[in-house]
Amino acid sequence: MNLVIDGRWIYYPLSGEVINNGRIVIEGKKIIYSGPRGKESDQKAGHEYYNFEKGLIIPGLINAHTHIPMTLQRGISENKPLQTWLQHIWSIEPNLLPEDAYWGTMLGIAEMLASGTVGFNDQYFYSDQIARAIHETGIKAVLAPSIFFAGNPEADSMEEAFKHAKNVHDKWNGDNDRLFVAFGPHAPYTVGKEWFQTIANEVRDRGTTIHTHLNETEYEVNESQKTHSLRPVEWMDRIGVLDTINSAAHCVHLSKAEIDLLNKYRVNVLHCPKSNAKIGTGIADTPRLLKENINVCLATDGQASNNKLDMFEEMSFEALIHKAVYKDPTVVTSTEVVRMATCNAQALFPKNSYSGTLLKNTPADLTVLDLDSPGTTPVIDPVSHLCYAIGREQVVMTIIDGSIVYQNGKFLTLDITKVKNEAQRVTNRLLETTSSD
Numbered sequence: 001m002n003l004v005i006d007g008r009w010i011y012y013p014l015s016g017e018v019i020n021n022g023r024i025v026i027e028g029k030k031i032i033y034s035g036p037r038g039k040e041s042d043q044k045a046g047h048e049y050y051n052f053e054k055g056l057i058i059p060g061l062i063n064a065h066t067h068i069p070m071t072l073q074r075g076i077s078e079n080k081p082l083q084t085w086l087q088h089i090w091s092i093e094p095n096l097l098p099e100d101a102y103w104g105t106m107l108g109i110a111e112m113l114a115s116g117t118v119g120f121n122d123q124y125f126y127s128d129q130i131a132r133a134i135h136e137t138g139i140k141a142v143l144a145p146s147i148f149f150a151g152n153p154e155a156d157s158m159e160e161a162f163k164h165a166k167n168v169h170d171k172w173n174g175d176n177d178r179l180f181v182a183f184g185p186h187a188p189y190t191v192g193k194e195w196f197q198t199i200a201n202e203v204r205d206r207g208t209t210i211h212t213h214l215n216e217t218e219y220e221v222n223e224s225q226k227t228h229s230l231r232p233v234e235w236m237d238r239i240g241v242l243d244t245i246n247s248a249a250h251c252v253h254l255s256k257a258e259i260d261l262l263n264k265y266r267v268n269v270l271h272c273p274k275s276n277a278k279i280g281t282g283i284a285d286t287p288r289l290l291k292e293n294i295n296v297c298l299a300t301d302g303q304a305s306n307n308k309l310d311m312f313e314e315m316s317f318e319a320l321i322h323k324a325v326y327k328d329p330t331v332v333t334s335t336e337v338v339r340m341a342t343c344n345a346q347a348l349f350p351k352n353s354y355s356g357t358l359l360k361n362t363p364a365d366l367t368v369l370d371l372d373s374p375g376t377t378p379v380i381d382p383v384s385h386l387c388y389a390i391g392r393e394q395v396v397m398t399i400i401d402g403s404i405v406y407q408n409g410k411f412l413t414l415d416i417t418k419v420k421n422e423a424q425r426v427t428n429r430l431l432e433t434t435s436s437d
């Protein structure tokens with residue numbers, strides 16, 4: 001479908017520029033014009049036309065670290081430190097059935113589409129079911145099947161989990177040019193040296209990458225030092241796998257030497273400030289990482305530790321928390337924060353499959369917000385509003401690869417009533433089969 005979208009404002013996070021009375025023209029999956037209305041102002045024949053008089057157009061957002069079927073476990077385990085929390089979660093997950101993961105994913109995707117999120121970078125079990133939901137709903141994703149077996153209902157051994165990941169890569173990588181498969185060894189404390197090296201070799205052969213968790217807690221760092229006499233990132237370097245890690249979630253506790261290693265191998269840090277705050281693990285020092293030229297992408301983490309898939313709330317939290325920690329309001333700007341949720345995430349996807357810039361000849365992934373509300377009036381600076389005033393309920397349109405997938409509360413690629421009912425049904429069953437703490 002070809003579209004013309006007019007907005008009162010368009011925000012380009014790469015340059016930090018906002019233009020007034022802008023227009024985006026989409027043909028097929030691509031943006032073919034992006035800029036002010038003017039000589040391009042004649043509505044093109046055969047293009048569907050939308051005019052948002054108080055609309056702010058931004059690039060579609062990317063959630064850089066999720067465990068998407070955990071939507072079903074929203075609110076299930078609260079007020080626990082990470083290791084205790086993980087033990088609880090790993091006691092629930094063996095009861096998950098493949099269909100449960102499908103409905104949990106559909107619910108998570110619905111929440112994301114309604115929140116202006118056009119893609120996610122996931123690590124979990126039941127990748128076949130997650131992939132099916134991605135295929136059906138039109139969202140973009142990089143899916144890394146989790147390779148470890150604590151709580152894994154699909155695999156009793158590393159061999160089985162690894163074999164499964166290879167099958168998922170064979171079957172789904174490149175699906176519709178919007179679903180890509182990476183490999184997900186869970187973390188250095190759950191996956192040993194030989195397995196990490198085996199997975200890294202496979203990843204190099206297949207031309208894909210690793211998505212893992214690194215340096216999330218002080219406990220993890222201390223244990224690594226006790227076991228290997230090295231911190232986790234140093235350990236990944238020592239065993240020769242750091243070059244294959246594209247996605248490193250958390251990175252809350254890093255030494256200078258580890259930051260240098262992440263820089264050397266261009267590892268992208270997936271920053272989950274709300275999840276880290278909720279589990280009480282600390283806050284990654286993103287102002288410092290940005291200064292050190294590390295690419296930082298913003299994420300919610302799974303819903304059991306957030307409990308939302310709301311990138312607007314995540315941007316707001318990120319824009320505030322470092323100012324509080326540093327006692328300095330200059331340490332991070334709104335533009336830097338919005339980049340973490342948009343164009344910085346380019347590095348997580350294969351070339352030309354996501355841009356996050358709204359520039360001409362890039363994939364047509366965009367989100368429109370209606371600023372005609374008491375809480376966003378007056379509009380003095382739309383970029384300030386993005387971090388401090390806008391809520392996800394102001395999303396009125398989400399477009400992925402040129403297709404409208406969400407518009408004014410309506411989901412165009414899924415049956416939301418059915419999705420909510422099925423998700424509640426499988427959660428009720430999970431609660432019946434699992435103890436509450």
Ligand SMILES: [Zn+2]
Pocket residue numbers: 065066067213249301302
């Ligand atoms: Zn995680």
